[in-house]
Amino acid sequence: MKAISPADQLFLWLEKRQQPMHVGGLLLFSFPEEAPDDYVAQLAGQLREERRVSQPFNQRLVTRFGQPYWDEDRHLDLEHHFRFEALPTPGRIRELLAFVSAEHGHLMDRQRPLWEFHLVEGLRDRQFAVYAKVHHSLVDGVSAMKMLQQMVSESPEERQQAPFWALPERRRRSTDQPRSSVVQAMGRLLGESGKQLGTIPTVARELMKTINEARKHPDYDSMFHAPQCLLNQTITGSRRFAAQSFSLTRIQALADTYHATVNDIVTAMSASALRTYLMNQDGLPDQSLIAMIPMSLHNRSGGGDAGNQVGMILASLGTHLADPVQRLGHIRESIQTAKDRYASMSSEEIINYTALTLAPAGFHLLTGMAPKWQTFNVVISNVPGPKQPGYWNGAKLEGMYPVSIAMDRMALNMTLTSYCDQVEFGLIGCRRTLPSLQRMLDHLEDGLAELEQAAGIQ
Amino acid sequence: MKAISPADQLFLWLEKRQQPMHVGGLLLFSFPEEAPDDYVAQLAGQLREERRVSQPFNQRLVTRFGQPYWDEDRHLDLEHHFRFEALPTPGRIRELLAFVSAEHGHLMDRQRPLWEFHLVEGLRDRQFAVYAKVHHSLVDGVSAMKMLQQMVSESPEERQQAPFWALPERRRRSTDQPRSSVVQAMGRLLGESGKQLGTIPTVARELMKTINEARKHPDYDSMFHAPQCLLNQTITGSRRFAAQSFSLTRIQALADTYHATVNDIVTAMSASALRTYLMNQDGLPDQSLIAMIPMSLHNRSGGGDAGNQVGMILASLGTHLADPVQRLGHIRESIQTAKDRYASMSSEEIINYTALTLAPAGFHLLTGMAPKWQTFNVVISNVPGPKQPGYWNGAKLEGMYPVSIAMDRMALNMTLTSYCDQVEFGLIGCRRTLPSLQRMLDHLEDGLAELEQAAGIQ
Numbered sequence: 001m002k003a004i005s006p007a008d009q010l011f012l013w014l015e016k017r018q019q020p021m022h023v024g025g026l027l028l029f030s031f032p033e034e035a036p037d038d039y040v041a042q043l044a045g046q047l048r049e050e051r052r053v054s055q056p057f058n059q060r061l062v063t064r065f066g067q068p069y070w071d072e073d074r075h076l077d078l079e080h081h082f083r084f085e086a087l088p089t090p091g092r093i094r095e096l097l098a099f100v101s102a103e104h105g106h107l108m109d110r111q112r113p114l115w116e117f118h119l120v121e122g123l124r125d126r127q128f129a130v131y132a133k134v135h136h137s138l139v140d141g142v143s144a145m146k147m148l149q150q151m152v153s154e155s156p157e158e159r160q161q162a163p164f165w166a167l168p169e170r171r172r173r174s175t176d177q178p179r180s181s182v183v184q185a186m187g188r189l190l191g192e193s194g195k196q197l198g199t200i201p202t203v204a205r206e207l208m209k210t211i212n213e214a215r216k217h218p219d220y221d222s223m224f225h226a227p228q229c230l231l232n233q234t235i236t237g238s239r240r241f242a243a244q245s246f247s248l249t250r251i252q253a254l255a256d257t258y259h260a261t262v263n264d265i266v267t268a269m270s271a272s273a274l275r276t277y278l279m280n281q282d283g284l285p286d287q288s289l290i291a292m293i294p295m296s297l298h299n300r301s302g303g304g305d306a307g308n309q310v311g312m313i314l315a316s317l318g319t320h321l322a323d324p325v326q327r328l329g330h331i332r333e334s335i336q337t338a339k340d341r342y343a344s345m346s347s348e349e350i351i352n353y354t355a356l357t358l359a360p361a362g363f364h365l366l367t368g369m370a371p372k373w374q375t376f377n378v379v380i381s382n383v384p385g386p387k388q389p390g391y392w393n394g395a396k397l398e399g400m401y402p403v404s405i406a407m408d409r410m411a412l413n414m415t416l417t418s419y420c421d422q423v424e425f426g427l428i429g430c431r432r433t434l435p436s437l438q439r440m441l442d443h444l445e446d447g448l449a450e451l452e453q454a455a456g457i458q
Numbered sequence: 459m460k461a462i463s464p465a466d467q468l469f470l471w472l473e474k475r476q477q478p479m480h481v482g483g484l485l486l487f488s489f490p491e492e493a494p495d496d497y498v499a500q501l502a503g504q505l506r507e508e509r510r511v512s513q514p515f516n517q518r519l520v521t522r523f524g525q526p527y528w529d530e531d532r533h534l535d536l537e538h539h540f541r542f543e544a545l546p547t548p549g550r551i552r553e554l555l556a557f558v559s560a561e562h563g564h565l566m567d568r569q570r571p572l573w574e575f576h577l578v579e580g581l582r583d584r585q586f587a588v589y590a591k592v593h594h595s596l597v598d599g600v601s602a603m604k605m606l607q608q609m610v611s612e613s614p615e616e617r618q619q620a621p622f623w624a625l626p627e628r629r630r631r632s633t634d635q636p637r638s639s640v641v642q643a644m645g646r647l648l649g650e651s652g653k654q655l656g657t658i659p660t661v662a663r664e665l666m667k668t669i670n671e672a673r674k675h676p677d678y679d680s681m682f683h684a685p686q687c688l689l690n691q692t693i694t695g696s697r698r699f700a701a702q703s704f705s706l707t708r709i710q711a712l713a714d715t716y717h718a719t720v721n722d723i724v725t726a727m728s729a730s731a732l733r734t735y736l737m738n739q740d741g742l743p744d745q746s747l748i749a750m751i752p753m754s755l756h757n758r759s760g761g762g763d764a765g766n767q768v769g770m771i772l773a774s775l776g777t778h779l780a781d782p783v784q785r786l787g788h789i790r791e792s793i794q795t796a797k798d799r800y801a802s803m804s805s806e807e808i809i810n811y812t813a814l815t816l817a818p819a820g821f822h823l824l825t826g827m828a829p830k831w832q833t834f835n836v837v838i839s840n841v842p843g844p845k846q847p848g849y850w851n852g853a854k855l856e857g858m859y860p861v862s863i864a865m866d867r868m869a870l871n872m873t874l875t876s877y878c879d880q881v882e883f884g885l886i887g888c889r890r891t892l893p894s895l896q897r898m899l900d901h902l903e904d905g906l907a908e909l910e911q912a913a914g915i916q
Contacts, residue, residue: 017475017565041547075890080696083560086544086580089499102541106564107475111694111890122544122580236569238538432533432569 001062001071004137009068011136012061014407018237020107022114023141024133024403025148026100026243026426031126032156032394040121040128043393044084047119050166051078056138057165060113073113081115081165087122096123097241097438100131104403104428105239114138117163127398132164141404145383145417152390152397161393226374227285230278232409235430240437243401245422246448254448257455258325260332263382265451266423267293267335268328270380270414271317272447273440275327278319281435289317292376293335312354313338314376324450378412379404385417385424401426412437459520459529462595467526469594470519472865476695478565480572481599482591482861483606484558484701484884489584490614490852498579498586501851502542505577508624509536514596515623518571531571539573539623545580554581555699555896558589562861562886563697572596575621585856590622599862603841603875610848610855619851684832685743688736690867693888698895701859703880704906712906715913716783718790721840723909724881725751725793726786728838728872729775730905731898733785736777739893747775750834751793770812771796772834782908836870837862843875843882859884870895 004012015021031039059070087095099120108114114135121128134144147164226232251265258265270291278284293313315338318330342350383402390397401424402415412429425444429437452458462470473479489497517528545553557578566572572593579586592602605622684690709723716723728749736742751771773796776788800808841860848855859882860873870887883902887895910916 017568038547044546075893077696077889077893079556080889083556084546086546088502088542088544088579089496098537105567107695109563109695110475112696121546237565237567238535238570431535431538435533 001064001069002059004061004068004070008137012068015107017107018235019405019407020105020237021137021405022104022108022133022135023139023144023405024100024104024131025145026096026241026401026403027130027132027148027392027397028096028123028399028401029128029130029392029395030398031128032396035126035394039395040119041084043128043395044119044121046160046393047082047117047163048078048084050082050163052162052166053078053081053113054165054167055169057081057113057115059138061110076113080109080112081117082163083116083118085118085120087120091122091124093123096120096129097243100241100243100403101239101431103131104133104241105237108133108135115165117165128395131403133403136405141381141402141415142383145385145400145402148400149386149390152386152392154388154390156391156394156396158391159393225287226290226377227287228374229285229289229377230281230283230434231274231289231377231411232374233411233433234408235406235411236432238431239406240427240429240431240434241403242427242438242441243399243425244441244444245399245419245424246444248418248421248423250448250452251423253457254451254455257457258328258332258451260328262423263293263295264328264332264335265448266382266416267291267315267317267331267380268324268451269444269447270378271319271327271331272324272450273443274317274378275319276443276446277437277440280439284319286320288321288330289319289377290375291315291317291378291380293380293382295335295339295382313342324447325454328451374409378414379410381413381415383415383417385419387418387420389420399424404428406430459522459527460517462519462526462528466595470526473565475565476693477863477865478563478695479595479863480562480566480591480593481597481602481863482558482562482589483603484554484699484859484861485588485590485606485850485855486554486581486857486859487586487588487850487853488856489586490854493584493852497853498577499542501586501853502577502579504618504851505540505575505621506536506542508540508621510620510624511536511539511571512623512625513627515539515571515573517596519568534571538567538570539575540621541574541576543576543578545578549580549582551581554578554587555701558699558701558861559697559889561589562591562699563695566591566593573623575623586853589861591861594863599839599860599873600841603843603858603860606858607844607848610844610850612846612848614849614852614854616849617851683745684748684835685745686832687743687747687835688739688741688892689732689747689835689869690832691869691891692866693864693869694890696889697864698885698887698889698892699861700885700896700899701857701883702899702902703857703877703882704902706876706879706881708906708910709881711915712909712913715915716786716790716909718786720881721751721753722786722790722793723906724840724874725749725773725775725789725838726782726909727902727905728836729777729785729789730782730908731901732775732836733777734901734904735895735898738897742777744778746779746788747777747835748833749773749775749836749838751838751840753793753797753840771800782905783912786909832867836872837868839871839873841873841875843877845876845878847878857882862886864888 011021053076056070058072058076060073062069062071087099103118108116115138116133118131119128120131123129132148139147150167151161151164153161248262251262254265255262271289274289275284293315295313313335315331316334318327321327321330345353381404385400397419399422400417400419402417403426404413404415406413406429411433412427414425414427416423416425418424427437427440431437469479511534514528516530516534518531520527520529545557561576566574573596574591576589577586578589581587590606597605608625609619609622611619706720709720712718712723713720729747732747733742751773753771771793773789774792776785779785779788839862843858855877857880858875858877860875861884862871862873864871864887869891870885872883872885874881874883876882885895885898889895
């Protein structure tokens with residue numbers, strides 16, 4: 001039995017009926033060339049036999065003396081966690097996205113280990129999919145995508161590859177990243193790491209202290225002035241998932257042309273898509289939207305550790321600007337300013353700063369009371385992915401899309417990852433608050449095309 | 459906007475993560491003879507166009523001044539309610555039951571009208587299915603099955619038949635039954651009908667009053683002495699659904715042989731199945747299990763209305779008896795005694811008695827505190843079904859199975875219905891509390907066969 005850390009407890013507390021706190025990933029595969037038509041059913045049969053379930057996937061939530069712990073599930077029911085399912089006719093990507101939308105909206109059973117693995121047949125053109133969901137208290141989004149990647153190999157010849165729940169713990173842990181500073185910041189918000197806080201009022205009090213601290217911060221003015229918009233409403237329990245691949249070659253060409261980074265370009269695509277979507281919904285604010293972007297930072301000040309540091313950037317998206325090139329310039333400058341600010345900070349300072357920035361959102365989430373400040377409007381997260389083609393039991397991985405979390409006052413989450421020559425967007429949102437969210441996919445393509453047109457690339 | 463009655467509010471209050479309060483039905487159809495292979499997909503296309511949504515399926519829950527109301531959903535998203543889905547290979551009944559098990563465990567989105575209609579393709583032998591779920595605050599189990607029946611017609615020629623959500627309200631209402639005395643009794647438990655109680659403590663206080671009343675009742679001793687067993691534990695959020703058809707001809711033959719009713723025989727089958735299941739789980743109590751059986755009663759005392767009255771019978775199942783014929787005799791006598799008791803009661807008295815019997819279970823459900831008395835161990839409910847074959851858009855209805863509610867301390871619900879020459883069992887239970895629940899289907903068949911053997915029928 002192992003006590004649950006305060007940061008992980010937070011994800012359990014935050015969860016409610018209309019706000020499930022699990023992250024997911026969608027992997028799209030094509031059949032191996034020689035595979036028979038019932039290839040996926042055979043694979044399902046093979047997976048059903050994978051009865052080794054390693055940590056943490058054999059751990060369930062138990063409560064002792066009012067405190068939550070992880071404890072081994074001695075009656076683990078693999079049939080509950082591994083599900084073989086199918087798409088209806090005609091088995092297009094559209095049906096797959098509808099499937100993920102419905103599944104991602106369902107709460108998991110708290111009396112069992114908090115993960116599910118859905119193997120999905122019935123896609124046309126000899127393709128199939130895996131949709132996995134894991135509670136955020138078990139792994140964060142980056143680790144979840146890594147976990148799925150570890151299932152695949154660079155060799156198309158390998159067979160009998162285990163699903164993630166059966167991978168030996170050591171193999172998984174060796175590639176685990178330390179928790180990002182976002183998660184460290186959450187821990188900070190909850191007081192000293194390892195301290196069990198017990199109740200939501202205690203946490204809310206801690207958060208309020210942090211918010212009052214923030215008001216003294218020199219950047220206070222810029223930190224808490226995102227406009228209110230459609231994206232920042234109370235959400236409902238139903239989700240819409242939309243996903244699409246874009247060519248990294250096209251994006252890289254634009255980055256070269258505009259002397260920008262790939263991240264600047266995908267942020268500009270997102271900004272353009274948000275602008276068009278909100279205009280069509282008659283709800284574009286006059287002020288620019290602010291995005292929260294977790295980002296790898298080379299910490300040059302030597303504040304203890306010299307490695308990569310994941311920090312949180314608040315970037316202005318320039319959604320008030322009609323011209324796509326002007327908007328890109330605005331975004332690039334805004335991201336650069338934030339990076340420069342971090343460059344002069346120690347790791348410790350970055351964590352503190354992140355904690356300050358997260359506090360108002362956290363306070364709202366826990367108490368339901370809305371502070372006047374809207375720190376940011378949307379999360380745009382970029383999770384690194386593999387550069388080489390991957391195979392799982394001979395089946396080629398064609399694409400992988402992150403499925404993240406929508407929250408009250410943060411009705412849309414845009415997470416992207418890279419795979420070979422693809423940039424993979426996964427959008428998850430509340431389908432009632434954000435009608436026809438799937439149109440954002442076309443708007444993302446338009447956002448790419450308008451920059452190409454302006455640069456004279458067709 | 460329409461206020462929600464206290465009895466209907468009860469079903470909203472009782473609902474929690476591990477205890478969804480919706481009822482469902484599973485309909486199994488075969489393709490019309492001339493139908494193409496993509497028949498179900500075509501049907502899905504047709505149903506998607508049924509954008510008329512009539513009362514109460516266009517009503518969603520809203521709260522005004524702390525009170526719940528039904529109000530029209532002006533942004534009804536049919537895609538959320540109507541779902542076209544598929545079974546994985548090999549598309550047997552087993553895959554269908556796994557599908558229903560998973561879906562029935564998911565809470566519905568409270569911000570929307572509380573119903574879902576799943577059209578399921580991918581069954582082999584040119585069959586398909588409909589699984590519908592509706593919240594108990596909207597309709598009770600009997601009405602839900604009726605609602606599904608109203609979709610079908612006796613004519614195989616009829617086409618363009620609407621799904622239940624699009625049926626004109628008047629057509630639906632004309633065949634509605636008045637609420638059973640079980641529901642009336644719940645209303646009684648909650649004080650005067652129409653009175654808004656507001657809070658769970660108020661309801662719990664009312665219930666405690668009723669329980670104290672019960673202690674003065676002459677039948678008190680027999681009422682609150684069911685043994686504790688596996689079935690009467692706290693449940694989790696995951697479900698197992700098991701369903702099977704049995705021949706009414708076989709059951710009727712036994713009823714004739716043993717001078718019993720069809721209901722006596724199906725109750726004996728259930729008792730035998732429970733006995734075998736609990737023995738295999740090493741948990742058969744020494745004392746007989748008690749079943750709560752809602753039953754139609756001819757009220758001969760003329761207590762106001764002379765029509766059919768649905769009362770609640772507490773029947774001893776004789777699970778302590780090894781001999782199947784002795785067990786059947788025990789059950790028959792127990793049911794007859796209960797019927798005789800009701801025969802001398804007025805409608806008013808029946809409702810009061812039902813309220814007294816339900817009170818301890820209701821008290822536990824609302825407060826989580828377990829009173830010492832276990833009134834009954836299991837619900838065995840028999841809902842009348844159609845005698846003539848039904849068709850929906852030319853597709854023959856092959857079977858219909860009720861999917862009811864499992865609750866804390868009532869981990870199994872056995873509901874059955876009749877259709878043509880079939881008796882259709884639908885078992886729903888908590889799949890963690892009751893492992894391998896699906897084996898009960900074999901035990902039901904064994905329960906039938908042992909009575910046949912004893913009677914010399916093979």
